[in-house]
Ligand code: FES
């Protein structure tokens with residue numbers, strides 16, 4: 324069992340010089356919601372985590388057995404299967420599951436495998452009146468009960484009433500569908516509690532999936548994921564955004580099943596040893612070239628407030644007058660939540676969601692995804708189809724400015740894998756606070772999978 328972690332006192336713990344995130348919030352032009360005032364820093368120890376977690380098939384196989392076959396995991400959005408008969412194929416670590424909307428509107432999930440000789444039932448997402456296997460034609464109703472066996476005189480040994488597709492546990496939260504391959508798993512409500520408490524104000528269920536991009540990355544899924552779990556790498560990997568990002572002002576909070584890193588935008592990194600004029604801060608934030616016109620900031624308005632005002636007006640046509648309740652921080656900061664093991668919904672109103680999965684049985688490749696959720700007026704627009712990037716296609720091609728930053732992260736990933744395959748170190752070294760969310764992930768992994 325992994326050692327428990329200890330609460331830290333936010334007032335006295337060791338931290339970067341410069342303003343704290345909480346001090347930045349004090350200058351917000353709107354009321355700051357309680358959820359952003361929470362602080363939950365943890366002393367997670369200073370242990371190293373074995374390199375073999377990233378490099379060996381043995382550890383991957385342990386993850387499959389003890390994590391992926393056991394844990395609640397986000398499979399898709401409810402909006403992806405709105406009608407009876409809609410089904411979504413969710414694959415994880417070499418296994419495949421079908422999430423199905425039944426006639427009554429209920430959501431059920433089944434192993435994506437025929438009970439005759441095991442063929443995958445559905446290869447593609449779509450709509451069907453029944454679940455018929457393409458091999459010999461065994462057929463089940465949407466609710467999982469047996470519908471038809473071709474030449475059933477030849478199967479006197481099958482009890483039709485008992486030959487239903489096995490159901491696995493399903494739950495929904497804020498428009499996301501979660502499944503658990505373990506029929507004896509612990510209740511979802513307990514698992515999601517920390518995250519659910521904190522998202523009450525933001526309600527991603529009211530958003531629609533406006534974009535979804537996926538790519539196979541040549542590294543272990545944890546290498547990809549961990550690149551999005553700390554702001555400590557910004558200085559080394561994304562120096563161009565330091566003019567408008569408070570990387571070392573980040574606040575890291577750890578709870579039981581979820582954790583978050585909040586990195587303030589619209590403020591200059593304390594690591595820069597020169598004054599950055601507001602105009603340059605804005606230029607960096609808006610990703611404008613050095614000779615482009617930069618908008619005038621009204622006198623007496625701080626840059627965070629100015630950027631938040633612009634974001635409010637951008638959102639207003641779709642989100643309505645509610646935008647006036649959003650504080651500056653909710654519009655300009657990166658509030659990256661993680662629900663163990665791999666689901667990353669950003670807090671507040673920007674609607675970014677990441678997910679990281681092993682790519683089938685290969686521990687040296689992974690699937691990285693980014694979704695964009697957005698508000699809408701009137702009827703819910705259809706959710707975006709997933710766009711798969713080819714190996715040589717950049718993230719910026721699909722995701723603009725955010726994609727450029729992703730490309731820098733992605734550039735590191737296979738090189739981290741190569742380095743870890745080579746290193747004479749037995750463990751990865753992590754900082755105490757700034758990388759404590761990565762520590763938390765490994766701490767949880769120890770709990771679920773073992774050393
Ligand atoms: S394997 Fe599905 S009907 Fe035979």
Ligand SMILES: [Fe+2]
Nearest residue numbers: 550560561732
């Ligand atoms: Fe990054």
